[in-house]
Amino acid sequence: MSDVRTSERTMRGRPLLFTRYSDELKIFTTATKRNWTIVLVAVTVALPFALERDMVSLLSTVFVFAIGGIGLNILTGYAGQVSLGHAFFLGLGAYTAAVLGGEQSGGVVGLGLDMAIWLPMAGIVPALVGLAVAPLAARVRGLYLAILTLGLVFIGEHIFKEADWITGGAGVGRAPAEAVLFGFDLFAPHEILGYRFDRFTVFYYACFVIFVVMAFAARNLTRSRFGRSFAAVRDRDVAAEVMGVNLLRTKTLAFVVSSFYAGIAGALLSIIYGRITPENWNLFLSIDFLAVVFIGGLATISGSILGAAFVVMLPKLVQELSDYVPLASDVGQGGLFTIFQLQSILFGVLIVVFLVLEPRGLYGLWVRVRNYFKAWPFSY
């Protein structure tokens, strides 16, 4: 036991000096990271008091997209398997939740169960379907997987359209699950300690709590044995197999976990949407999530959160800017593009630009800035 003792003072000057393996694998490797996370959580809790109602709602969407994005990042970023089928699993989660937690009406089934039941099930059912598809997905790799999952989206859309006793059918849709947890409605106004919270604020906190739990769970997964085996499979599957990583089991696990996250995200997203149709879960939603992962940065949880914030906030930003930039205009006013079109184009351009110029995404930009200031005032 040669445990090198280092004083608090020495450590502060060398935050990346690790004298034990367990230190290197900590969830927060430095005190700075931990402190900033606490500050960020505090700010996020305080935000609804300072923001307009539509911004609060938008931020809830950011949390939901972050959950889904983290799920896709576990599969694509950590395990290196590109999936275009994320939207299918989101839809599966949304409909599982709607059947278990929704109301029986207009020809669609709904059991009206509590959120404590439907929320886990919204993750478990897609995870089971993921488990059924995974042996297929594990057989093929790289581009084949992208094509296979693309097929899943189209087949899923067909099934969603046909199963109208679950989904309400094409173009009609149905109401989502009711967010009632142990009798407490998470999507209704409440008065707590004399302060009135509107329904969007209440749901904001619900999404935030779920998001924090799932983000920490993902962070823990990625620093575990399984997370390292994901990275090994991504970097060189042959070498990983030689080191004793079971390829089939690892890929299956990545696929199942990713589907679980997608299902939870889909269930929450359906409540934000208010009404869900089979057309919601199409290829373009998958591409949105790819944008979250690739713009945010592959294989970083914080990157996915940044990416989700970026992708969800971009339309709002474009809208604000459209007063100053003549490129965009409201529908039918003869500008070069409408706001919606401009925002989609920006997604596309940004995916390309980030992949070509900064494959580490927004997280990579942040690392550059951080490294610059680490050595400041010396440029290198």
Added chain:
Amino acid sequence: METFVAAVIAGLGAGAVYSLLAVGFVIIYRATEVINFAQPALMILGAYAASALVNEAGLPFWLSVLVAMVTLAGVGMLTERIALRPMIGRPSFSAATVTVGVFIVLLIVAFRLIGPDIITAGDPWGLSTTEVLGATVFTLDLAKIVISLTAVAAVGLFLARSRVGLAMRATALDQETALAQGVKVGRMFGLSWGISAGLAALAGVLVSSGGSGVDATIALVALKALPVIILGGLDSIKGSVIAGLLIGLAEGLTKVYQPEYAPWLGANFDLALPYLIMIVVLMVRPYGMFGTKEVVRV
């Protein structure tokens, strides 16, 4: 019998267009090992270009098709130079994701150009019909088969006989060796994209022809070429032609007979069928009918 013949011809007509698109995918895949998800957008842009040339510039149909193909070939080569060339040497899934980004950009440009309008190719066939084996079929479907197979044969001949085609095949076989023999590999990548985008434009014209016209959302039809290349084999031109016709045939027959014999599969099941076939193929024979079997040691 007449229903059957009509279904077969209609299916083969659609399948011939899938072949055309699939050959585009295969050419790019062979050169750069990238699956070009931007193909649907290139197709719809080609359809728009030809339609605009016929209906607004008043060019004759055949000339406008040629001009549209050349224009789109230019767009394809430009895309390759700007977005894909910097990705050389990076994992192929990154490059494929770049094409997803390109797909979105080009698709929105196409949506903006076309708007809510319907585009028509201004083709000479329209809704006219012909008798084949006693069944009445659209002349258009026959034209689709003839034109598509001619175009694919021309590309095949170019690859097999011409000097540049030889250079392209050398590039596909081994980039470094080709480079050592004096082949300009980068230019071959551009050329692959050019040919592929040109074929996509032709496919777009064929898809939008037939009198009634189509709107911009038809672009997603091009993704049917993905099941085709999986069935035929990712790197086989022969495979994509045969698989294209087979998938089209399966789709055509399903469209006619499934509502009668298997209504429980739901309406529009024929649209999901190609993807179902694809998943089965990936399960039992992931390299397809004619593809090179990937050697995997784990």
